[in-house]
Amino acid sequence: MQSTPNYLWELENLLGQGATASVYKARNKKTGEEVAVKVFNNLSCERPHEVQMRKFEMLRKLNHVNIVKLFAVEEIGSTKQKVLVMEYCSSGSLLSVLEEPENAFGLSESEFLIVMQCVVAGMNHLRQNGVVHRDIKPGNIMRLIGEDGHSIYKLTDFGAARELDDDEKFQSIYGTEEYLHPDMYERAVLRKPQQKSYGVTVDLWSIGVTFYHAATGNLPFIPFGGPRKNKVTMHKITTEKPPGTIAGVQRKENGAIEWIYELPVNCQLSVALKTHVESILPNILEADQEKCWGFDKFFSETNKILERMAIHVFSLPQANMHKIYVHPCDTVAKFMEIVSIYTLVPPERQRYLYEGHHFPINPAMEVCSLSTTTEQNPFILIGSEIQEPKSVIYKDPATDYPRFLPSVNVVGDYTIAKNVLAAVYQTIRVSKSLLRCQEFIPRGTYWLIQSMKTEYRRIADKKGALVPILNCMANIENRTQRLCKKGNSEATEMYDQGESHWKLHSMGNILSRFSQCLDKENMLGRILLDVLKEQDQFRMGTSINRMENCLQKMQLIFRQFKKRRQQPRLGYNEEQIHKLDKVNLGNLAKKVLSIFQDEVALMYQTALSEHAAKMRAINEIQNHLGLINGYLIECFRELRSYEESVNKAMDRLSERMLQVYPVHSNHSPQASYPNDTQDDLTLRILQLRDEMKAVTYELEQNNSIIDRLSVSSSSPGL
Incomplete structure (x- = not known):
């Protein structure tokens, strides 16, 4: 036992030793607080006193959480040997x-x-x-x-x-x-x-x-x-x-x-x-x-580097997890540029899902406003182009597994056992990385399909808003043409002078394309069933648990190796146990490697292959939905244009008919006439004009719905 006026320590509690001093764990005599004492040897004490004191003063002025604090400089009893009393760090170096x-x-x-x-x-x-x-x-x-x-x-x-x-x-x-x-x-x-x-x-x-x-x-x-x-x-x-x-x-x-x-x-x-x-x-x-x-x-x-925040992104097309480091005050546009470097998905085509839902991205906002991500809860990146899945890059763990020598050498065996254990740790880490990607493949695909089904419903709503108006306008078109033909040639010529009329076969084309969309939705349903099966199979996996069970047993054996390396010689029985431990340690390591090669790696490669086929099918459906959406948007534009031209033509026609064939005062536009007199023709044209005004009003009411659906469908990736 050694001590200073305020601290004491046992020489057995050595924490470290260098060329000029030794460090021990010590205690404060009054409070029992644990500290570290640095005791200088004779070589160090040969330095001039003023040099030592200058160094101590230099240490006293250092005061920072990341520098071991100097509490005091004391002396050991009568030897006057200098001792530095410092903060004790209990977790080693x-x-x-x-x-x-x-x-x-x-x-x-x-x-x-x-x-x-x-x-x-x-x-x-x-x-x-x-x-x-x-x-x-x-x-x-x-x-x-x-x-x-x-x-x-x-x-x-x-x-x-x-x-x-x-x-x-x-x-x-x-x-x-x-x-x-x-x-x-x-x-x-x-x-x-x-x-x-x-x-x-x-x-x-x-x-x-x-x-x-x-x-x-x-x-x-x-x-x-x-x-x-x-x-x-x-x-x-x-x-x-x-x-x-x-x-x-x-x-x-x-x-x-x-x-x-x-x-x-x-x-x-x-x-x-x-x-x-x-x-x-x-x-x-x-x-x-x-x-x-x-x-x-x-x-x-x-x-x-230290100021950057990490954003976890799982690229569904690549089937790969990425960690993107970006400064919190950078714009989301900067984040998207970095993502494009690692995923090859251009910023303008990036679309993100988060917790199963579409996550709106505003390139102008700051990165700090994005939701918090983790490895277990990342952003799911969806691209609009086919990309072959990219395997996680890793070194084959089998190359890191050393073999024990048949002879008994407690120091050499300890080193080999340590390397074997290190290889097992690495194998489990690689396995977790592969399984993490394998977990997010079905999860991300499921979310994508649900998003596409939502998009399909938007398209169906859009179609539902357009078709009745199309039918009504087509009916008005036919009735107007029949009335004009029953009238004189002037009326027919006046109506025909309007802009080009709606082509009825366009309606048939839209409906035909939409029926193809229904077929694609059925295909999505079939893919979804496969994805749900994959999720169930993944949840049933026990590979990591079995590996970690082997690791726990290996850790117990390794502790014995660590103790034995301190012994100069083993007895006969200890040596036989040591040999058995070597065999058991090797067998457990082989089991871990076998689980990795025959289960984890094999299942991962199978999942990648199946994912590639699914993504190609999904990409085809995405493209088809995009075409259907484009058809309906174009149909809406043509419908608006046609509605305007028909209204103008009917206004001109009704004004002209009233000038040539004025309606008698006892007639009204709503009256029903059994015979097609000139008065009847004029009134029916006026009635059609009023119906057309009602169609225009309905089209305007649906305009906001269709515009909203058009905007929501314009997101990249769908």
């Missing part, structure tokens, strides 16, 4: 998070963004106070869980930190070699004499390596044999990498270096976020300090 099998391929997207936000905010506070850290790495980024259940990451270990303005340089060497700037690496690791000085941007290189590590689970620069065993090649990779590269790997001894420009497929970041991160990494993983971004540029570009 970012490095310990990345060492979990679950994160072997990198952090989840949400966790990565939290890391980025915390590191950027913490570094911004350091630069505002003129501090350069000089040893940024996952092991020096501590984690604790906030009251909301989310992670909070904090920069720590300022043993190498010093005050330095943007335009100042330093020559002393600190840091961890895998995260060390190439210029510093050359002098500190390769021991080459040089007189180079270093600026604050060396921290940016370390941040770049840390971000890549957090996103992928691996270091960006890996020579054959590893960074610690092949230091010359390590330096060669970091200094000779071409512009734009973010990683370099040497896969064979003395082999060529494979330059990497993109984050790997099997990392957990979405395509959109990868694109944004890939635009930052090459500019901070820049060996030439003159070409490297400054901190102002770095803060500006990273904050642009």
Whole structure:
């Protein structure tokens, strides 16, 4: 047990150990509050007193949620050994998070963004106070869980930190070699004499390596044999990498270096976020300090990413889920432009469904006014053109499954078991991604069909509003022609001088096309039944549950492997149990892989194929509905034009008939005459004119309905 006037700790509670100090979990003697104490070793104590005190004062002025707080500087008893009393982070470091099998391929997207936000905010506070850290790495980024259940990451270990303005340089060497700037690496690791000085941007290189590590689970620069065993090649990779590269790997001894420009497929970041991160990494993983971004540029570009909101969009034509990052204050038009990049659906043809209903999109409004989306409740994008479904891009998990060696090696077996568990985690993630798309294929198709059925009903209503008027006007047309023929040739000639009359066969064409629309609706019904069956079958699936059940059993075995690696030697019985555990772990891994290959992947490919056929049929129906809608809109326009011309012609005819054959005072337009006298003819024409006025009134009443139906039918995608 060791203590200071206010704190005590046991040497067994070691949290971490470095070249100059050890960190222990300690308690406040009065309150019992848990803290971390950093106890400096003799090497550190050899520094001049004024240098140590200057560093302590520098740490005291740092006060930020993303920097481990310094509570006090105390001394151990009579030795006067300096101790820093700091905030205790109970969830380990970012490095310990990345060492979990679950994160072997990198952090989840949400966790990565939290890391980025915390590191950027913490570094911004350091630069505002003129501090350069000089040893940024996952092991020096501590984690604790906030009251909301989310992670909070904090920069720590300022043993190498010093005050330095943007335009100042330093020559002393600190840091961890895998995260060390190439210029510093050359002098500190390769021991080459040089007189180079270093600026604050060396921290940016370390941040770049840390971000890549957090996103992928691996270091960006890996020579054959590893960074610690092949230091010359390590330096060669970091200094000779071409512009734009973010990683370099040497896969064979003395082999060529494979330059990497993109984050790997099997990392957990979405395509959109990868694109944004890939635009930052090459500019901070820049060996030439003159070409490297400054901190102002770095803060500006990273904050642009962090300020964006994610909008989840499932493209039904592609059968693919997308996550679109856009600033809340951008217009929806900007969002639609980004969507078109990933889905190939032009903005003018994009139509969205949300929670089963048409979601009106106004390109001029701000993105923040859109409904909140999640992976479980995204926008469903519908296009108006045929697109072949696009399979989710993923790396075959089978390539990541290592095999155990027959001999017993508790350290080697632990490493292999960890990699097996990591491969299982990745298999389940890929499976969930495929099943998520497979879930939204029938759901989106169902919503689309319901939307199309609603459109069909609009067209039926439109047809119902037009047909009676068409029939009435056709009747008036026939009666007027008969009356004119029974009158003199002048009346017939006067009526014929009107504009072109309505062609009765046009009515037959409209009705015929509409009957075809009924056939298409029946086809929609048949597709809908298939979709409902697919939904029922999908709900009955148990693939993920069975995989996760295997994973739980594997986790129990892995914990035993973790304990055994600390033992120098196993007894006979323990060794036999260890061998059985290896067999069981391998069998469980094979079962997970079998479920993925024989069920999940196979069902997904079948669903894609069937979806392609359905979308082609639906697209055909969409096009047909569009044609029918166009026919009815054109019919409406011609009907209005014809109604106007007939009214004008009948007004001229009735006026002329009254002039030539005035009606006697005891006659009325409503009177019925058995004989076709000239008076009868004039009165009947007047009666038809009044009926035509009634038709005009009815047409005007229906005008708003037909206009509304025409507007609602003009949405893209239908």
